Amino acid sequence: MNSLHLIRKNLGRKKTRTLLTLLSVIVAFILFALLNALNHAYRLGLDLAGADRLITMHKVSFIQPLPMSYVNRISAIDGVQHIAHYSWFGAYYQDPKAQFGLFPTELETLRQVYPEFQIDQQQWQQLLQTRTGLLVGELMMRNNGWEIGQRLPLGSTIYPQQNGEYFWDFEIVATYQGVGDGSDELQAYMHYDYFNEARAFGQDSIGWIVTKIADPANSEGITRLIDERFANSSTETKTSSEKGWIAGFAAQFGNIGLMVMAILACVFFTLLLVSGNAMAQSVRERTNELAVMKTIGFTDQRVVRLVLGESLCLALLGGLLGLLMGYLIIGGARTAMAQFLPGLAMTPQTVLIGLILALLLGLVTGLIPGVRAMRLNVVEALARR
């Protein structure tokens, strides 16, 4: 009789228990997958941030505008390669509560500062020539069911046009592909000129400035130079690396994110405890049987292998199924929660760590009863009956 056959028979003996244990392992790993997806969303953009990009904003708060002249004054600084400015349009499609990132900018500079965006060359040319043209991320196109060439009225929660109208006309001319898993494709860009000339107030002011520098090693020096240039003026600035800026934004949510994650981690380990106990218990109950097997000549090693194999089977199967179901759930939640958690995704890293944890779970829950089974004194065990 080979070991695999024995393991299969043992697992199938108490079907209800095996199934229940398997289910609780699955649930634990679904939670694990969700937890990691949340964590990934929380760190949204950090991995996409370029080390060679700096962000300059008003020192008091980024909703305070900067004067347009700052763009030229920053581009005169040594080591600055490209420069672009952005504003916040406060755009919404139909529901004013669902705002998204629509950034008025000099579109010509966009690809210099963000060379990673992939845009069809023909669409790009068309975009540069269309005053009301929009460049939209592909995920955003899919989420809203938009099409190239479509005319689109978008509302602004902040800026009316000079005629008092809060709705602006646009035409979707081009789409772009980001480098992430779509989390950087939930935005859109428009011509600053259209925005600036048509808006009722705020002319020639801009929101923030993104600078691409030649050598990331100089980023601290250039950061200082920029802020010193405007020190003691009526509009002082605060410059940080793109990574620092995004990390700072995530930190605005504060300890809540961390706390939810800490709670989830506790949950995961509680569930592992529950399922681990069930596995260990099922071996404990078979003490007699193991004693009989040893009596008829099974070696100590083989007994350990049998017990271990059984728990590894359960843990790995549960882990795999849990991760798979987590993947499906995340896929569904992704679209539904795009507004709050654009970065919800399952990374290969999650799968790897998940499988390692499943392996560990199998080893720990198998080894303890396994070793006990190995040390089992046959005479004593049989006498207990």
Added chain:
Amino acid sequence: MGQVFEITMQNLRSISQRLGSSIVLVVGVAGVVAVLVAVLSIARGFERTLSVVGSEDNVVVLRSGASSELNSGLSGEQADIIQQAPGLLQVNGQPLASAELYTMVDLRKKTTGTTANVPMRGISPNGVALRDGFQLLDGRMFEPGRKELIVGRGALDQFDDLVVGTTLALGQERWDVVGSFSGQGGSIESELWADAAVVQGAFRRGNNYASVYARLSYIDALAEFKDVLTADPRLSVTVEREAEFFAEQSGALSGFVSGIGYVIAILMALGAIFGALNTMYSAVSDRTREIATLRALGFSRFAIVVSVLVEAMLLALLGGLLGAGIAYVLFNGFTVSTLNFTSFTQVVFDFAITRDLLLQGVLLALLIGLFGGLTPALRAARMPIATALRT
């Protein structure tokens, strides 16, 4: 009945022999309940903070289409028209109303060391009278026309550089922090307050405001007030009761957090039910012969079922109480500050573990016990006596 009681007591007395798996059941359920209660307390505390200030008598007027005070804008002239509209409470011949400005400043959060959007409000002289819960805690009120500000208790607690009696530098502007205030735990405690006219100057807003807060002359005067404003061609505004306005401002975040809370709790509860089922199945199979003997002696199936169910539910209840207790001790009143999606500014609030949350937790525990105990109980009752005795 006596039978039921006897076997149940017998079961409970023998729990000590199955201590390991019973503890796992208790711990599992405690975990589920603690997490449910803790996560929901975040949402509950947040809602409470935003609802405390909301009065039914007060109205908030914003530019129509604005989703929050931050992106609303009213000219000084429009603000005057709104304050002169009928339906508002008159005190000494003047409407009880305040045209306000809402912006934000970057301050360093103590817990993370990074900067955060702290709300700053410019209020008109009636601003304080409109907030019933307002109470000056320390120092004095700012003087109109001077670059002075007072700080909410929550902001004082959560952000750096806010000390009564010192000067706060915002860019080139120097503000004297002259006092601190509380507001019954409401969201105004997260804010910095100064004179509206001074804020207009310092933030270069011209003669513009974000909102008008006003008190109605009586609770049903809203319709009259609203009709006049809507009919006025010089205005394009939305009028809401303050309570509704704040409920809307908290909706997105608290809905999101409760959503996560319930999803996690449901998943965990499933896990805990599987754990409970395992525990109870093995409890029953350990006692196969004992139960068969009882049945042979004439104890009814019903008594057996009840005894197993009671054991499962008592263990789960113990876990539930434990979990709720742990959550209460660890989290109740825990103060945090987070970014409210809607207003885009920081809100300081306390976790609130309310009685109904504790109740929800304990109910969930009982449900887990019920589902975890039911099928094992039925199996125990259905066992054929003769076969069971032979095992």
